[in-house]
Amino acid sequence: MNLEEMDKILNSILELERCPVGIKFIFTEDEYNKLDAEETKNKTSYCRFVSRASEGRKLKIHKGHNACSGGAVALGFQSVLPETVSGVRRVKVGTYRDLGVSRKISRNMVYCEHKIFGAAIMPLKNYKEEPDVVIFVCKPYQAMRLAHGYAYHYGHANDIKLSGMQALCEECTSYPYENGCFNMSMMCSGTRMMAGWKDDEMGVGMPYRIFLNVFDGLIKTINPLERNKHKKIIKEKLEKNNLSDLLEIKMNQNYDDNGYIGGIAER
Template identity: 55%
Template sequence: MIIKESAKWLNILLQLERKPVGIKFLLTREDYDAFPASENKNRMSYCTVVKRAGDGISQKIHRGHSACMGGAMALGLEETIQEAISGRRRFYQGAYRDLGVCRNISKNMVFCEHKAYGVAVMPLEAFDTEPDVVIIVCNPFNGMRIVQGYSYKNGHATNIKLSGMSAICQECTSLPYEENQLNLSLLCSGTRMLARWKKDEMAIGMPFRLYLEVVEGLKNTVNPLERNAEKEQIAEKLLQEEFTNQLEIKYNHNYDDNAYKGGRVEKRD
């Protein structure tokens, strides 16, 4: 119940075009076979599967489904190859200035250390058991609100890592999972081509337990941080979901009331 209710709250509190996506690692063949989700018949990149989940499609994939080696390595579906560890592959592709920078990129990427048979990728609301990671694809405004929701209980997000490389698979899935933290991504050139995200979209990944804290933080920061126009949209959704008694909207009230001064500049002595 908490999963579906939290997804409903997220829809109320944010103006999202895509559903939040849950990720569940299926470590064994038995786990994979038992998980109630359909398989895709064709190879597809993990990030494309995530996008499809944001559009409402539930799937599970194993390494045979993967069309992107980088994504499979990040998730622990494939062994990490030496060229990726050393940085040599990216150096020869011309992505970075020299091999040292490439090695720095590789060293700071956080791949899953487990060996997984597969992974379930579904709209969060479709899960009956807790997923391991939640990914939210959104615009920067909603990204700001998610970070504000996180900061309500946790303060600064001090360990953000991003490089515009291996975005959905590493920056939003394996890193949040392994490091037990929230992480931001501005996406990467590969996923923007394969999954065809909009140019103003970004993504945020986090463990499920942090996601619940973010939702609670969003609820508690509506009145101090949202403006009247957004508050009206939230109030309308609260009414639609019959949640009006669970959150009181206070108009014309914000954290920065009386903080800004206009008018002409006074002469200095």
């Protein structure tokens, strides 16, 4: 199954409003030049590029495209500044109560340890080869379903880490990539301004190899965990996309059937 086919299935079972986005790190100028993707003329933040890709654009960026130093550092375009490592920069602007907390935040930021020439930022369906990271910008309900897909194969997502800081670049890209884990993000003030995410959107990021199992887990958990309201929509979308053979949707059947007992409360 190729990524275009997987994208059709994802959109049938998750009711996505944005394209899942694949990130691929590029290490040489020659590889960058050969990449079939749009190169913009202007700088902007990494998260804004992800937003554009979630709307369907195929993009590639190099160091010069980075308008946000946080994103450039997280992806491996440039080294972290000593003032950031120490925590001094963040405590100066008032985001944390003291240097100790600021230093804790800085110390626990996980940035890509490689140095890259560029990055591909494209809808997942447009990749002919495996990307390195997959990002979903979605609603909480869809994030819950992604967590279900993860838990089906791995159990609890014990490595969830968030602070509402460097949401797309660190929480959804460099941290899951370097740690090989599934992570969620409530976004950050910077990305909500730069990328224009809706107030009810959040991020989910994971390495591609984990995404493959999450994808499988999503399908396997439709019948036990989706309610009739969503099952009806999923069934209609599967039929519309000629994917009805993928799964038999079973209405009026869930994991917690007969699990809730009503009536008069008695001592």
